[in-house]
Amino acid sequence: MDAVQKQLQGNLAKIREQVNVAAAKSGRSASDIRLIGVTKYVSSDVARQLFQAGVVDLAESRPQAFWQKAEDLADLAVQWHFVGHLQRNKLKRTLPHVHLLHSVDSLRLLEAVDGLGAELSSSHSVLLEVNTSGDEAKHGFAAEQLPAVLDRVTELSHVQVQGLMTMAALEGGGDVARRNFAALRELRDHLQAAVAPHIRLAELSMGMSDDFPIAIEEGATMIRVGSALFEGL
């Protein structure tokens, strides 16, 4: 085994252990939490090794890098996630490769996904990104917008909304992150019960390298981990 593979496996073992601990602590099963490897810091070769180490869900946040990696790894059964801001003029080239689009942050993008789905006769799984931190530099819907967005979703036949995604505030540490994650879960619970019982909002995509154990304690079903996977490479 080469050094990169060995380092990746070590990092991965450490992360999986943290997932187990956080899940146990909150009475959840670790198998209900999907680890998504964010490969934006590494080459296609390293991303390939990560897949070979057992991480089949990979993510990118920028279209050009996404296209390149999807092409370089086309021989692998990667489930690709897109987690960054996506302009509508990049949608056509991006969407066909995407298993789950985490970052739908406007009604216009949502409608564009539906429109492209109609063109391609396909249906696309998405999450609605929510700005839970109130940070103006961040993308995402405000919580108050979601009832209207979900009303519109009901009329769209080529998108499947599977849940919500958020990024915690950069500042404030674990306590603030926990509040942001709890806010996403409470928002989901409210929407599911009172606004859109017909749309199954099962997924909560939240938590990155610095805060994924907290996100798991607050109900994350998908964690998006980048730098912690590649430490020491």
Ligand SMILES: *Cc1c(COP(=O)(O)O)cnc(C)c1O
């Ligand atoms: C980069 C990125 C991540 C991973 O961040 P790390 O802190 O490196 O784990 C997760 N989500 C999004 C949207 C990102 O852009």
